[in-house]
Amino acid sequence: MYPRPFHYHRAASLTEAATMLRQLGDDAKLLAGGQSLIPLMKLRLANPSHLIDLNFAPGAAYVKADGGSLRFGALTRHSEIEKSAVAAHIPILLDCAAGIADVQIRNRGTIGGSLAEADPSGDWAVVLLTQTTEINCLSPRGERTVPLGEFISDAFTTVLERDELVREIVVKAPEKGSGGAYLAFKRSAPVYPTASAAVHLVVEGDLCKDAAIVLGCVGLVPVKARAAEEALRGSKVDDKAVNSAIEAVRAVVDPQSDMRGSAEYKRSLAGGLVKRAIAVAARRARGERVEVSHIYA
């Protein structure tokens, strides 16, 4: 299968790519990892006239610890994050990076591309919305920083202007006594999850001081389950609190029936994933090392 013909432009830097976006207009697309864009182009669902290749821009892929934050270059591949000793300090990031699709796709796909695509079935946005995450965006007018919570505005839609791109993702290191976990349920490795859940808990003694719960694949954008967070906040992480959180998750998600499952099934699955993710997050918050992986059918 071949895409429609297009003009190919190789950007020497992200700044040059932003300038090219402005010059080439609406019919230009950025090529990062290409693991979503190229299949869409082959199916002719996306038909850009100009493709701006970011892969030759030096210095756009990195994971850096910087004070209390981690900084990810937009072009950092999922596999680089999976293998990064720096990123491993935040286990939920490893859950995500090591679980996306398969090795081949993780070797190409990028964190910046995943966030900018804003696919409701994507993994990174769900995980990073449980953390304090900012997106540094670059355009010919300069840079601006957008909190991730304001970055995704709709399915496949972000607040990026048409000549603007993601330069860097900044994730604040979580506070001591906190832990997170991300679980996604997939029918096989290369496909998108049927549903996914990210949970971050701040625990003090027996009590859950704070909670963040975000669901993927069950709405047009990642779903923040505020009532479920409230059910845990200030409470012991016991069966009663967890069950109310699950009820709240099942009430707030809005899944569509498709080939991955019925809406009813996904609603039930989302609750189950949250239950497991809470258990792992609570153990990690207490300093235990727990390995989790995407669950395959």
Add this chain to the structure above:
Amino acid sequence: MPEAFDKVAIQLKVNGKPHSASVEPRLLLVELLREEFNLTGTHVGCDTTYCGACTVLMNGAIVKSCTIFAVQADGAEILTVEGLEKDGALHPIQKAFGESYGLQCGYCTPGLMLSTYQLLNENREPGEMEMRKAIAGNTCRCTGYQNIFKAVRLAAQNMRGA
């Protein structure tokens, strides 16, 4: 819209040999390998980024060559299944797949061997879960995978001895 857009000159190494080509930007890497370089060991299975039959190594990392444009491989080193054999002798991974009956129709085998190659390059003693994750992007519709895992184990064992 014009039929063909400006071709791009690229240079790359395939199985250690330098190649140059002039490619239409939309040419996929798998088509460059198969149609231009006649390296037909890299297969097109699903053509939708799922099955992994088109897996090759690009700068030491496996990629699905149906999901990368040839122009993106400019300056890269590519390893295909044809590059596994050395001086007429099969690579230990190839031998292990044969000895373990790790294939039936063989269509997925080149991709599986290259995924095994990246795994064993990084880790000569992979655990069961690591093996499963390493080849999760390669679909085999014949074998049920058990003999493929035997082959990966045997290859790991032989390469540790080598």
